[in-house]
Amino acid sequence: MADDELRDRLKNLERPTFRAEAAKAQLKLTLVGTRTSSRVGIALVLLPAVFVFGVILHYGFGLEVPGFSQLEDFLSWTDHQKYVPLLSPLIMAGAPLAALALNLLAIMHVEVDRARHELVVTFKLRVVNIVIIAVATLVLIMLAMHAVAESGHRPGRASATESTTGLDQTPLPGLAAK
Amino acid sequence: MSSSVSDTDRGLIERAKVDPEAFGALFERHFDPIFGYIARRTGDYDAARDLTSETFLKALKNVSRYRVTDVPVSAWLYAIATNEIRLYFRRGRRAPLSLDQLSADAGLDVPSWSELASSERESADLELERTQEFARVQRALLEIPIKYQEVIALRFFEEKSIAEVAAILEKPEGTVKSLLSRGLARLREILK
Numbered sequence: 001m002a003d004d005e006l007r008d009r010l011k012n013l014e015r016p017t018f019r020a021e022a023a024k025a026q027l028k029l030t031l032v033g034t035r036t037s038s039r040v041g042i043a044l045v046l047l048p049a050v051f052v053f054g055v056i057l058h059y060g061f062g063l064e065v066p067g068f069s070q071l072e073d074f075l076s077w078t079d080h081q082k083y084v085p086l087l088s089p090l091i092m093a094g095a096p097l098a099a100l101a102l103n104l105l106a107i108m109h110v111e112v113d114r115a116r117h118e119l120v121v122t123f124k125l126r127v128v129n130i131v132i133i134a135v136a137t138l139v140l141i142m143l144a145m146h147a148v149a150e151s152g153h154r155p156g157r158a159s160a161t162e163s164t165t166g167l168d169q170t171p172l173p174g175l176a177a178k
Numbered sequence: 179m180s181s182s183v184s185d186t187d188r189g190l191i192e193r194a195k196v197d198p199e200a201f202g203a204l205f206e207r208h209f210d211p212i213f214g215y216i217a218r219r220t221g222d223y224d225a226a227r228d229l230t231s232e233t234f235l236k237a238l239k240n241v242s243r244y245r246v247t248d249v250p251v252s253a254w255l256y257a258i259a260t261n262e263i264r265l266y267f268r269r270g271r272r273a274p275l276s277l278d279q280l281s282a283d284a285g286l287d288v289p290s291w292s293e294l295a296s297s298e299r300e301s302a303d304l305e306l307e308r309t310q311e312f313a314r315v316q317r318a319l320l321e322i323p324i325k326y327q328e329v330i331a332l333r334f335f336e337e338k339s340i341a342e343v344a345a346i347l348e349k350p351e352g353t354v355k356s357l358l359s360r361g362l363a364r365l366r367e368i369l370k
Contacts, residue, residue: 003359006366010334013312016305020213022294023227027234028205 041132044099048092048139051075056142093143100136103129187251194241201238208252209234211336212259218335219263219327221316222271223302227295229266233259253345256336260328260346267324318368326361329354 054068078087107129110121187207193200212233217226236258244254306313319327332343340358344351 003362006362013315014309015312015335016309018214018217018302019298022298024209027231
């Protein structure tokens with residue numbers, strides 16, 4: 001077979017064409033999916049994290065944190081609103097909890113090995129997801145500590161207007177007369 | 179590739195550097211040719227799925243390093259794909275990570291995707307059976323050194339010009355012509 005003959009044969013070869021719509025859709029979702037959990041996690045944890053760390057820096061060390069006072073005023077406003085009483089707890093506790101769950105699910109894989117009677121749990125080492133989990137956990141711990149500290153300031157123990165964060169300047173409902 | 183398409187690709191890739199969502203448009207444009215290239219080189223639908231995933235994952239990770247003044251986007255993607263195919267053969271036809279595993283990690287429902295993949299796999303097998311002459315040439319190609327396989331596949335299966343093959347393989351055009359000539363000589367010996 002001459003060189004030209006082989007070249008012509010290859011040029012005229014009918015090439016297979018493949019349908020891969022399922023693979024395309026699956027890969028596109030996968031490419032987006034690996035980033036979605038971390039982006040949503042950042043969005044959920046950002047506000048509570050800024051608030052919690054802002055409280056520490058502002059009241060603990062006397063440092064000014066950009067945007068903190070506006071955030072503080074907003075949360076104080078929501079606390080006193082009749083129709084959105086749950087907004088503040090949703091932002092401060094619900095959002096970090098959701099961020100924690102979302103990012104934990106993104107990196108955790110659970111498998112049951114029936115043959116060996118083992119439950120195998122693996123964690124993917126994805127830095128962004130792990131950082132969000134750490135920040136969300138820290139925010140939740142600090143909120144829990146604040147809640148415990150606040151419960152120590154309930155009526156019977158201390159004034160109802162006291163608050164460790166300086167946020168709540170009004171008495172708790174139903175307790176002003178005491 | 180026409181200059182208008184190339185300009186659009188360049189615009190998209192510049193946006194993808196700051197907005198990864200823009201990568202989706204590049205993905206839509208280049209998935210089919212890349213998948214087809216890998217499937218024709220490997221002759222295996224499942225390998226093509228996995229290697230195509232690896233190609234686009236690496237492209238997404240390295241998009242910030244891509245320079246618009248370098249090779250066209252298409253050539254860049256083909257270069258990544260060619261490298262993945264090379265590694266695949268070196269690993270004894272084993273892909274590093276399957277698309278199904280990637281999807282499971284991302285929390286997608288893998289069984290439903292597997293059913294769709296099954297029907298596409300059957301179509302791919304039928305298509306390879308239909309193009310028997312191609313399958314014969316492709317099997318013969320696998321018997322020659324990989325450096326010749328690459329130039330022949332890109333030149334004749336993917337219909338790339340010598341300049342495009344040179345850009346993809348990052349070799350001078352003279353070297354590409356020489357590899358093509360020697361590769362065809364080897365292939366001729368196997369096919370006769």
